[in-house]
Every structure is written in structure tokens, then in C-alpha cells.
Amino acid sequence: MSLAEIASKQENLELLAEGKTKQIFGIKGEKDYVLIRSKDSLTAFNAERKNELEGKSRIASKTTTNVFEYLQLLGLPTHFEQAVSETEFIARKCTMIPIEWVARRVATGSFLKRNPGVKEGFRFADLKLETFFKDDANDDPQWSDEQIVSNGLMIDHLRIGREEISLMKKMTKMVFRVLEKAWALENSALIDMKIEFGVTVEGEILLADVIDNDSWRVWPENDRRLQLDKQVYRDMKEVTAEGLQLVLKNYTKVNRESYAF
Numbered sequence: 059m060s061l062a063e064i065a066s067k068q069e070n071l072e073l074l075a076e077g078k079t080k081q082i083f084g085i086k087g088e089k090d091y092v093l094i095r096s097k098d099s100l101t102a103f104n105a106e107r108k109n110e111l112e113g114k115s116r117i118a119s120k121t122t123t124n125v126f127e128y129l130q131l132l133g134l135p136t137h138f139e140q141a142v143s144e145t146e147f148i149a150r151k152c153t154m155i156p157i158e159w160v161a162r163r164v165a166t167g168s169f170l171k172r173n174p175g176v177k178e179g180f181r182f183a184d185l186k187l188e189t190f191f192k193d194d195a196n197d198d199p200q201w202s203d204e205q206i207v208s209n210g211l212m213i214d215h216l217r218i219g220r221e222e223i224s225l226m227k228k229m230t231k232m233v234f235r236v237l238e239k240a241w242a243l244e245n246s247a248l249i250d251m252k253i254e255f256g257v258t259v260e261g262e263i264l265l266a267d268v269i270d271n272d273s274w275r276v277w278p279e280n281d282r283r284l285q286l287d288k289q290v291y292r293d294m295k296e297v298t299a300e301g302l303q304l305v306l307k308n309y310t311k312v313n314r315e316s317y318a319f
């Protein structure tokens with residue numbers, strides 16, 4: 059039986075981890091792979107706001123698949139192996155590095171709060187990179203390179219030091235530039251983006267987790283008012299059924315465009 063066939067049977071799966079938007083399953087007899095299943099949940103503000111949105115899992119999983127297949131073909135090392143259903147894909151099993159790697163082309167959102175005086179729309183000719191330690195209890199504090207090094211993060215046998223940070227920064231920039239170009243061809247501007255990395259059993263650093271419409275800001279025609287990403291959900295004063303349907307429509311549109319990548 060192929061890996062995909064084994065992974066498509068629920069009795070061969072064992073829940074390893076569950077987050078806000080997805081579940082990670084171990085696959086019977088496979089130590090190197092996991093199955094990643096998207097959930098229909100939409101969350102914001104560290105899950106203070108949370109809604110179920112039917113169909114979101116399918117769209118998010120497909121967008122991630124499109125993006126990862128594209129990056130994989132370009133030679134970027136990712137954990138993505140293959141999609142096995144509309145909401146599931148098989149990935150290399152990783153121990154996740156608990157850092158969010160953010161690249162920004164245009165200043166907006168939380169950057170403006172951390173950097174008072176900078177006006178929305180300030181353009182970073184060189185990409186601005188930021189790193190945040192994943193720590194829900196402390197609202198994901200920003201960490202400098204020095205803080206990452208000094209914290210001596212051990213991911214299995216791999217210590218995250220200067221070299222590893224430099225590699226992940228290069229990869230973050232590369233991913234951003236590639237996706238920025240892809241979006242530009244769709245007449246949209248990639249404003250910022252968040253990615254995560256994991257370490258395989260062999261100690262290799264791979265782009266992991268997901269890249270979907272919750273991972274970035276995309277402004278069609280470079281116009282913030284036309285934004286299509288999760289910011290629409292964050293910006294809602296009050297979540298209404300119509301509001302959620304608009305979000306779903308936006309996610310569907312973004313997904314459709316990700317097929318062009």
C-alpha cells in the first residue's frame with residue numbers, strides 16, 4: 059500500500075497535536091511522515107475571536123498545497139509531500155522551531171504599534187525581517203537574533219545558532235520574493251507574510267507548517283481597501299453571518315488565484 063493509501067484510513071492515524079487551525083496525525087508504521095488536516099476554524103487575536111466557517115478547511119488546504127508545490131518545484135526545501143484529500147496533506151514529520159519568521163514589504167498592522175512614528179504604507183526597499191517567539195501565554199514576544207541565540211533553542215539535536223538563523227532568514231526572504239512576484243502577476247501586492255520552519259529526524263531545516271490566506275496580507279491593486287486576507291476578519295467590529303460569508307468569498311478568491319502560481 060502506498061503512503062497516501064495508508065494515510066487515507068482513519069484507523070492508521072494517531073492524533074499527535076492539535077492547534078487552532080489544524081490537526082497533526084502520526085501515520086501507522088511511518089516515522090518520517092505526518093498527515094496535516096485543516097479545520098474549519100478561523101481565529102484572531104490569539105484565539106480570543108474564534109468562528110467555525112464551513113468550507114474554510116478545504117480552501118486553506120488547497121491554497122497551502124498550491125503554494126508549497128510551487129516553492130518545492132523551485133527547489134526550496136519544504137515539508138510538503140502530497141495532498142491526500144481536499145483537507146489533508148502528507149508532510150515530513152518535523153519538530154517545529156517555535157519562531158515565527160515575518161517578512162514585510164510595507165509597514166502596516168502591528169509593526170506600526172511597535173515602531174511609533176512610522177506611517178502606514180512606509181515601503182521597505184530591503185525586506186524588513188522580524189522574528190517572534192511562539193508563546194501564546196505571552197502574546198508571542200518579538201525576539202532579536204541575539205535573543206534567539208542566547209536562549210539556546212535545542213530542536214532535537216540541533217541548536218539554533220547564528221548559522222541556522224541566517225539560513226532561515228535567507229529562506230524567509232526568498233519565499234517572500236517568490237510569492238511577491240507570483241502575486242504581482244495577479245495584479246496584487248504581497249504586503250507581509252509569516253512562515254515557520256521545522257527540523258526533520260535527520261536534522262534538516264525545512265519550511266513547514268502552512269502558507270495560506272491566514273499567513274499574509276494581500277492587497278489587490280496595492281489598495282488596502284481591497285484586502286482579501288484574514289485582516290478582513292480581524293477588522294470586523296462584530297462578527298456577523300454576512301461578514302463570515304464575505305471572508306469565505308475572499309478566501310475562495312485568493313485560493314483561485316493561487317492556482318496561477
Ligand SMILES: Nc1ncnc2c1ncn2[C@@H]1O[C@H](COP(=O)(O)OP(=O)(O)O)[C@@H](O)[C@H]1O
Binds near residue numbers: 079
Ligand atoms: N511537518 C510537521 N510535523 C509536525 N508538526 C507540525 C508540522 N507542521 C506543523 N506542525 C505543527 O502543527 C500544530 C498545529 O498547527 P496550528 O493549528 O497552526 O497550531 P497553532 O494554533 O499552535 O498555531 C502546531 O503545533 C505546528 O507546530
Ligand SMILES: [Mg+2]
Binds near residue numbers: 078079
Ligand atoms: Mg499556526
